[in-house]
Amino acid sequence: MSESYGIIASFPNTPAFFHAAEKVRDAGYKKWDTYSSFPVHGMPAAQGQPRSKVPVFTFCGGVSGFSLGLSIVWFMNAFNYPLIVGGQPFFSPVFPFPIMYELTILLSAFGTLGGMFITNLLPQHYNSLFNSDKFLEVSGDRLVIAIEARDGQYDPVATRRFLEEIGGTDIEEVSA
């Protein structure tokens, strides 16, 4: 028999799914996740997950954008090819402000999208869960909790029983 990825269980409705997630968290499992085709309000707390790290990437993008805007204008219009326009000073942080502003937003946006991919470890086109027909139904209305075999507390029999106890149905083992 091939190696096991873990066990998945389905739940009948959103409240049952939400409370089951709280129970899995309280049981002390670490390598597990909930799967639903829409974000469930309050789920990160029910899963015991910390605040997302995406803002860090946004901030780095924003700071680089701002500095880039400031430095290109200085380099181009004041240093590399000083340009006299209307007798004004070659450089001031005021007139290129729109450039700095737009580049801050541009690179923040790239940082945010990139940060979302990095924190979610995407792209990852293959995952063992995709082998399960029941898992594919998550795209419709199925609500699934999967506990992975690499979790320290995982036990094929005890974990299955635990998922049954917290209200899980259609429980199946997914091979890796």
Add this chain to the structure above:
Amino acid sequence: MATTTQDSSMDATQAALLAKVQPAELQEQPLVTNNRDFNWVTDKICRIVETKTPTWWWICMAVALMTASFTGLGLLWLVSSGVGVWGLANPINWGWAIVNFVFWIGIGHAGTLISAVLCLLKQGWRTSINRAAEAMTIFAVVCAGIFPLFHVGRVWFAWWLFPIPNSNGIWPQFRSPLEWDVFAVSTYGTVSVLFWYMGMIPDLSVLRDRAVQRLKKNAYEGAGALAKGMDIFRKNFYAIFAMGWRNAGNHWRNYEMAYLILAGISTPLVLSVHTIVSFDFALAVLPGWHTTIFPPYFVAGAIFSGFGMVLTLMLPLRALYGMHDLITQRHIDNMCKICLGTGSIVGYAYIMEFFIAWYGANPYESFAFINRAFGQYWWAYVMMFSCNVFTPQLFWFKKVRQNWALVWVMSIFINVGMWFERFVITVTSLANDFLPSSWGYYSPTMVDILTFFGTFGLFSVLFLLFLRFLPLMPIAEVKFVMPAADPHGHHGDEKGDHH
């Protein structure tokens, strides 16, 4: 009254207070009507992409392509002969090109407003219209970009606008609002694409999974090899762009944070874009342009015209795809009210411009405005004023908002009126400036007209492709606003969950 709760955030005093006050349940109109379930929503939206291409789509595509070819021909003519084939002549060196540019950019603003600003304001009703409105934004920016790009004359040197070293060693000049515009519009286009794409990732994964499910069942008897081939294509096409999205709780956590941030940074972006577009005018010392009211006035006008365009597009789509349970009367009501609000701001700005022209006691400024309303372009001013100021006022009446055919006609009036606004601002100020000896009268040429007319075809081609290949509505977000998605079970019979 049941006040037992499992919500730890509500303490005893709050609970006691609630018991005493006995708040009434607010009855809001649901955003998805007729008690539809999750599968219905998924099916409804995915089947637009998955079923056979309807005949009307082919007809529309043919018409759109033919219309778009006018832009192609117009631009070919322009590039091979020079900018002189447009109606530009001293003193009016900014004719339809800038008018069309501002018109299209303005249309785009409603998309960002719906996706970003309404997201920050937690307006649940945005969910069923935001994807199409964002698509509209991107395609409108594409149409807008054509005009300044070709107006530069030698379009093969347009890359000189970007800070790239060229053979003369000269860099762009950053004191010009036109250069700010390059940054603002290209940032706007790029960020809109990123926002649109990120919002689509979960839905692309739904389309991918559905194709995989059908392929596993292999139920293609009678449907033929083509249906199976299409599903193999879909499985791969959507899989590539879905990036392996798995709908995991962890994915959603980071995704929602990223979405919120993108909404947060798109809001100042959308305000800045039309502000900078208005600087193209306001930083010139021409009477009628050189005013500080321009940025807010332009932004309000942009949102006004954008919502007009959203109504123009969504009302027929709703009828064609039978989306009445997803785009409800409440959605139409809200959009009409935004048109009413922004239309009134625009009307206020028109009147305020006149007041300031008189109050400022600058003879050139007063002349510019009297000339706008009563001079040689009075007909354009009348078009602008009646379409933009009077039309939206009808939205005060519920009867009008409920008559979707009338709403659609009025949305067209708004589009026309807003185009005329840009025409009035651009042309009247240039035609009669400080030096009466050089006054002129601007008329567009056939090339102008065909090029602009064709952009509606280009826009339609892009929008039809979007309808055919991408999910029209954000499935996950529509599900999120349904009662069944509430983890505290306002709909269910979970014990102890009566908040």
